[in-house]
Amino acid sequence: MRILERSTPPTGVKRLLFRLPITLYRWHLGPLLGHRFLYLEHVGRRSGKTRQVVLEVVNHDDTADGWVVAAGFGTKSDWYRNLEAHPRAHVQSGRRRADVDAELLDAAAGGELMARYGSEHRKLAIRLCRVMGFEVDGSADDFREAGRRIHFVRLRPVR
Template sequence: MSNSEAGQGTPGGARPVRPTGWKRFVFRAPIHLYRLGLGGLFGKRLLLLEHLGRTSGKTRRVVLEVVSYDRQARTWTLASGFGTGAQWYRNLQEQPRATIQVGRRRCAVIADFLPAEEGGRIMARYGAKHPKAAKSLTGYMGFEADGTAEGYRQAGEHIPFVRLVEQ
């Protein structure tokens, strides 16, 4: 499977539904906490991504879960729960330079889009470390991961992953 095919949908064809109304408000609430200087409440589990809109050119913000962090390499790995259609994902494809904030720390990053095989390995490791979150993520995306490393690896090959590299 090519990088562009990863995350185009799920094996059953189901796609996660983007939140609207009050659910959208709840999903976006962490952005306001970061703006208030309270990003530290999330530790290193969440980050604020500031990127450029591909058509508007305006700064866009989204809070995302960190799948893994490599302190030595200074990289953060993210999964796109809405597949390759997520606005932040598409915006980074157009303009891979962005800024992140983790806690109170801000830094410039560049996005590196990972191949499906690497996504599978990442998801298998994530599933072992965070079994409840992994089961929730794969279920949300329409996969029926059986909770095994192999099941998470197979699901991870269909989930688009992005590694943010500090500049």
């Protein structure tokens, strides 16, 4: 695995394009994006105001009935830092809505998750790693190493 230059959060027009899916969810058209994305509504760590972001789902755990998302821009992402401060949030994926508790995964869990994801969705995993600044050769060890460096969050529905 080779570490590329880490990508930075988008600004300007790119930021507007990245935030466009939020509008789809506000217009109740979020299900058009399918289950590969989820709308996360969380509380701002400083302002206490409601914030929104649309994230790509890395894993939907049918047994625990939760979702796993990756902090593509690292731990400096506002949504990641907000979940650290206030782990209770609300998600919508497809037509399903749920209140969730956020669990920040450790490096070992992230490594195993990425290795499994890489074996199930090789091309998507390679693309995901590249976007996050890692060049992998497609081997399980490479995916595992990248997963140890990527910060994942598991969102579990509140029962």
